[in-house]
Amino acid sequence: MSNIPSELKYATSHEWVRNEGNGIVTVGITEHAQDLLGDMVFVELPDVGDNISTGDDVAVAESVKAASDIYAPISGEVIEVNEDLEDSPELVNSDAFGDGWMFKVKLADESELDALLDAEGYKNSIDED
């Protein structure tokens, strides 16, 4: 079974969200998701300054196997993207919850965090897949 850190929030579409405080969150894809996709070869990230809304396809994770949309798990403004992924997309495979993070968002509405799954909820959602 994949690692699912309990301090993070999740979307059923396999993104994770870390609350960094001050209305800022970090977003990535889960270990389970990277395992399904296989070796990552390109990651297309949103631009800093983009306003994104929950459910928008805002990034693309392209692996040897397939291209997969990444959806905004929350709404807000993109304030930083992980530029290391440009040259080292494999960070998503090796450290999905750490160095493989994708972008940071200044939340439009912090209460949106409550609508996301906790670790248990996410685990149940992938068990149903």
Added chain:
Amino acid sequence: MVSKTVLHAKHIEAGAKMVDFHGWEMPINYGSQIEEHHAVRTDAGMFDVSHMTIVDIQGSDAKAYLRRLVINDVAKLTIAGKALYTGMLNTAGGVIDDLIIYFFTETNYRLVVNSATRKKDLAWMNKQAQGFDITITERPEFGMIAVQGPNAKAKVATLLTAEQQAAVEGMKPFFGVQVGDLFIATTGYTGEDGYEIIVPETVTTDFWQKLLDAGVAPAGLGARDTLRLEAGMNLYGLDMDETISPIAANMAWTIAWEPEDRNFIGREVLAAQKAAGDQPKLVGLVLEAKGVLRSHQKVVTEFGEGEITSGSFSPTLGYSVALARVPRSVKVGDIVEVEMRKKRVKVIVTKPSFVRNGKKVW
């Protein structure tokens, strides 16, 4: 009912991720497909190809039968052990399968065909056997391991008897020899040096372990696919099938037109296609910008549309390459467009070969 090769337990033991490959549970990777790919390009890797189908054709009419069955001419084979790559067509000129034929004598040949097409291949071969004095014998009692890479031969050599070493010493590409337990062939599906080795099932596991101990990295179907794509080698079911002419699948070189009186199955259709010059062709595409070309994406050219048959990221080159079927007037060096997700990208048309022996060749 899912089939398992004799090496199934070894794959599980090595932590392989297993997938259903046309009814066979096979390793897609052992962790990282890209690392396995690089192991083959830079050192030595091995693939379990025991799922492939070995068929022996024997009897006084074996040569005559094969001269009818396949588009290349087995009469070219005169040295024992020499192998031939070719295709087997239906009467409409479509490719039933691609295969390798090993010649031992004019009454004894060995065919290696794809596992995904095993049933229909055997049905077709048996149907065509009427009137020929031959026996068609499937040989499922063997395992098969492909050991590929610049150090593959040296690593295999450490496991061979003196007699086996002598037999393979200096063996040219596309030959096979039976020595002791092993049938060792200088064939492969990666564009690297190496062997494909047919091993009795009873000792396949032991042989695999010895290869592991000799430092050969296990590689899965994922790496096998990116390696063969870089080498510009066709995959049946993607790059050609029963609706596709070999002329449209970069297999024209496997058609022996001479002698003119050899009546192989599909000859008339192919001759008409060749005369008309209207078959599309299989070319290479290179996308040096970000993105990955994928099967079934549409190719737009000034001469009409085409389609990507196989596409992936090339781990050796660091960008995406593809095989694509396009109108015959498209030329190497042309810039054409591919419709990708939500955008069109410009790609370069190349010969359908990208990497050989670890080096860029397009």
